[in-house]
Amino acid sequence: MRHLVFKGPGELEWQETADPRLSGPRDALVRPIAVARCDLDPAIALGLYPMKPSFAMGHEMVGEIVELGDEVSGFDIGQRVIVPFQASCGECAPCLRGHSNACSAVASGTAFGLGPHGGLDLGGALADLVRVPFADHMLLALPDALDAIVAAGISDNVSDGYRCVAEPLRAIPGAPVLVVGGLAPSVGLYAVSCGIALGSERVVYVDYDHDRLQLATALGAHVIEAPLDRLVDALGDERFPITVDACVLDPGRDLALFATAPCGTCTSVSGGVSPRSALPLQSMYLKGIRYEVSRVHARATAPAVLDLVASGRLNPGAIITKVVSFDDAPEAMVEPAVKIVFVP
Numbered sequence: 210m211r212h213l214v215f216k217g218p219g220e221l222e223w224q225e226t227a228d229p230r231l232s233g234p235r236d237a238l239v240r241p242i243a244v245a246r247c248d249l250d251p252a253i254a255l256g257l258y259p260m261k262p263s264f265a266m267g268h269e270m271v272g273e274i275v276e277l278g279d280e281v282s283g284f285d286i287g288q289r290v291i292v293p294f295q296a297s298c299g300e301c302a303p304c305l306r307g308h309s310n311a312c313s314a315v316a317s318g319t320a321f322g323l324g325p326h327g328g329l330d331l332g333g334a335l336a337d338l339v340r341v342p343f344a345d346h347m348l349l350a351l352p353d354a355l356d357a358i359v360a361a362g363i364s365d366n367v368s369d370g371y372r373c374v375a376e377p378l379r380a381i382p383g384a385p386v387l388v389v390g391g392l393a394p395s396v397g398l399y400a401v402s403c404g405i406a407l408g409s410e411r412v413v414y415v416d417y418d419h420d421r422l423q424l425a426t427a428l429g430a431h432v433i434e435a436p437l438d439r440l441v442d443a444l445g446d447e448r449f450p451i452t453v454d455a456c457v458l459d460p461g462r463d464l465a466l467f468a469t470a471p472c473g474t475c476t477s478v479s480g481g482v483s484p485r486s487a488l489p490l491q492s493m494y495l496k497g498i499r500y501e502v503s504r505v506h507a508r509a510t511a512p513a514v515l516d517l518v519a520s521g522r523l524n525p526g527a528i529i530t531k532v533v534s535f536d537d538a539p540e541a542m543v544e545p546a547v548k549i550v551f552v553p
């Protein structure tokens with residue numbers, strides 16, 4: 210089969226490799242039919258994120274089941290499924306707590322399309338075939354009515370946007386939400402969509418990029434444009450019980466933390482661009498805010514997101530800017546677009 214290999218900064222190449230095979234009774238083989246570009250993918254491909262080549266890319270996938278291990282029940286050959294990007298067994302203590310990104314059955318960080326980034330390299334979704342471990346737990350059936358292209362991002366970025374607002378909005382129903390957009394472009398806009406879908410009375414979106422601001426407006430957000438170096442002055446006196454930092458850069462995180470109301474929750478969807486960052490811990494302490502910085506627990510979060518999409522209340526397709534064939538993935542992977550979906 211062929212798969213798309215990251216060989217080094219700016220170097221992506223389709224290469225031939227051996228077909229994956231079932232390695233245990235809980236495995237499945239899946240043929241990817243729609244693979245969304247994760248917000249992290251362009252940074253990896255351009256060498257802006259410290260990951261060692263070479264490895265196969267692509268990790269937000271909907272696929273079609275090709276083969277099932279003996280212990281995988283409830284699924285059929287040919288069925289379309291969402292494959293959450295992080296491997297999780299569904300049986301260990303972290304998995305049972307909903308911490309599927311901390312599954313203790315696999316090395317930390319084990320995921321598709323991210324190489325041996327702290328874990329085991331499962332191969333990428335930009336491929337003819339993928340082996341899915343723990344398939345009886347991992348796979349989510351895609352309802353017939355849902356477009357695979359629209360659903361592909363549920364395996365990562367849509368769920369990431371959802372978790373930023375879902376839990377805080379459960380605690381304070383209807384609360385206003387602030388999203389600071391930037392280098393996690395689709396996650397920020399999915400947080401906007403999810404905030405609105407889950408009943409926030411007012412979602413404010415701050416960004417320095419015109420195209421993302423237009424998309425946020427179309428989604429129903431109140432938008433504020435501000436240059437990156439002036440982000441922290443963008444809001445005046447307004448404070449929010451729920452804030453989301455999808456900017457990745459320091460000014461965006463600073464704004465999100467500054468704008469979080471006393472006893473509010475601020476979620477960062479990235480660890481920023483340097484190994485150590487300065488946080489305003491004294492003001493955070495005095496306000497008593499909860500600061501969440503983590504990767505999404507994709508398998509644990511995706512079912513609720515899929516329900517929201519299937520109910521028609523959330524449309525991840527609204528921010529998909531381009532659908533591109535697998536053949537054109539090497540170029541499209543580094544294009545400045547909000548959300549690209551690759552199809553074979």
Ligand SMILES: [Zn+2]
Nearest residue numbers: 247248249365
């Ligand atoms: Zn990702």
Ligand SMILES: [Zn+2]
Nearest residue numbers: 298301304312
């Ligand atoms: Zn587990």
